Amino acid sequence: MRRPARRYIVFRIMSDNSFSSERISTEIERSLRRLFGDIGVLHSFPRLISYDPTKMMGVLRCSATWLVKVRASIALTTQIDGHPVGFLVLKSSGTVASLRRSLDPTDAWIGRRHQHGVPPRRK
Numbered sequence: 001m002r003r004p005a006r007r008y009i010v011f012r013i014m015s016d017n018s019f020s021s022e023r024i025s026t027e028i029e030r031s032l033r034r035l036f037g038d039i040g041v042l043h044s045f046p047r048l049i050s051y052d053p054t055k056m057m058g059v060l061r062c063s064a065t066w067l068v069k070v071r072a073s074i075a076l077t078t079q080i081d082g083h084p085v086g087f088l089v090l091k092s093s094g095t096v097a098s099l100r101r102s103l104d105p106t107d108a109w110i111g112r113r114h115q116h117g118v119p120p121r122r123k
Contacts, residue, residue, distance in 0.1 A: 005064035008049065008093050010103060011074060013056040014086040021051040024058060027080050031073045044070050049096070059096065067092060 013019065019027075025048040032041045044066035051058035062070040074087040093099045 004045070005094070006045070006061050007064045007067045008096055008099055009060045009062065009067070009071065009074075010090045010092070010099055011058055011060060012088045012090055013058075014088055015056065015080070015083060017080075017083045017085075018053050018056065019080055019085075020053065021048060021058070023080060024048060024051055027077060028060065028074055031077045032070065035073045035076065036069060040066070040069065040073075046070060057090075059099065064094075 013024070025046075028046055028048065029041055032044055032046060036044075043063060045061070045063045047061045049059040049061050060070070060074070071089050071092070075089065077085065077087050079085060091099060091102060093102070
């Protein structure tokens with residue numbers, strides 16, 4: 001059986017406050033759940049691959065069939081912990097390598113899972 005195709009989304013958080021990767025991951029799931037319910041979270045397979053708190057940029061992996069819905073749900077996120085935020089989707093791609101090539105190649109944080117405190121995978 002084939003695994004579902006995945007897509008990667010590079011986003012930037014527009015806010016005056018800094019947030020941890022755990023908080024960002026939780027808020028993305030909460031936004032998906034609010035818009036599409038538990039089934040949406042289950043089918044979209046959202047996973048924060050990497051996050052740089054200094055640049056406030058991250059890479060999110062999701063199911064290819066749910067790409068548009070995931071982009072919509074994170075774009076509709078307007079608050080985290082009562083602080084106003086905006087998620088700006090910069091690019092989406094089928095591989096992390098192509099994201100690295102299209103963005104600044106000197107950004108070593110793109111696709112690096114453990115360097116910037118990305119939470120471990122849930123079982």
